[in-house]
Each structure stands twice: as C-alpha cells, then as structure tokens.
Amino acid sequence: MIVAFSVSPSAGDETGGVSEAVARAVRVVEESGLPYELNSMFTNVEGSWDEVMDVVKRATEAAGVGASRVGLVIKADIRPGYESGQLSGKVDRVRDWLGD
Incomplete structure (x- = not known):
C-alpha cells in the first residue's frame, strides 16, 4: 500500500x-525505515497497512507537538499483492507509456 499524507498544525511560526x-x-x-518520497505537498510512504498507518499516526503526533489541533489529509492506494516497489514502479510504468 502507498499512502500520501500531509500534516499541518493549527499554528505555524511567526x-x-x-x-x-x-x-x-x-x-x-x-x-521508520519504510520507503518514502517527500514533495512540496505530501509525503508518500509505502508498506503494509499496519506499518503505514502506525507511521502516519506517529508523524501526525510529532507535527502536532505544541499545537492545539492538527490537520491531516490521507490518500491511499491499496493494491493487494503489491506491498513494495510501487513508489517507483507506478511511475516507471507511466514513463514506459510515454516512451521515456
């Protein structure tokens, strides 16, 4: 499974x-040691359901230190039989179609 998530506390810096x-x-x-990618909007992390959700929970808690609330956005690609290698595999398959 791949999860894209974004966390943001209710208050930022000055x-x-x-x-x-x-x-x-x-x-x-x-x-966590799980494969991940970071971009300007989301963090994508790959692993089993339990691994990924544990990381998302702990990351949300870490982001929320000192904040009265935290916003969390999650998008998941749940594809049985594909627990690893899909962060790059999905992109590679698209690039193959593009001829890159």
Whole structure:
C-alpha cells in the first residue's frame, strides 16, 4: 500500500510557516525505515497497512507537538499483492507509456 499524507498544525511560526512541524513528521517517517518520497505537498510512504498507518499516526503526533489541533489529509492506494516497489514502479510504468 502507498499512502500520501500531509500534516499541518493549527499554528505555524511567526511567518505562518510549518516547516519545523513538518520536519518532525518527516523524521518519524525516515526513522521508520519504510520507503518514502517527500514533495512540496505530501509525503508518500509505502508498506503494509499496519506499518503505514502506525507511521502516519506517529508523524501526525510529532507535527502536532505544541499545537492545539492538527490537520491531516490521507490518500491511499491499496493494491493487494503489491506491498513494495510501487513508489517507483507506478511511475516507471507511466514513463514506459510515454516512451521515456
């Protein structure tokens, strides 16, 4: 399964930025050892249902340190039989169609 998730605390720094909170969340993902990709809007993480949801929960908690609430957006690709290699595999299959 691949999950794309985005976390954001209710209050940012003095400029409204949430980079520090997001960095705490990404650190949780990195330390999990699961394959992941980071982009400007989401963090994509790949693994089994239980692994991924545990990481999302802990990352959300980390981002929310000191905040009164946290927004969480999750999108999941649940494809039985495909628990690894799909972060790049899905993109590779599209690139094959594009002739890249």
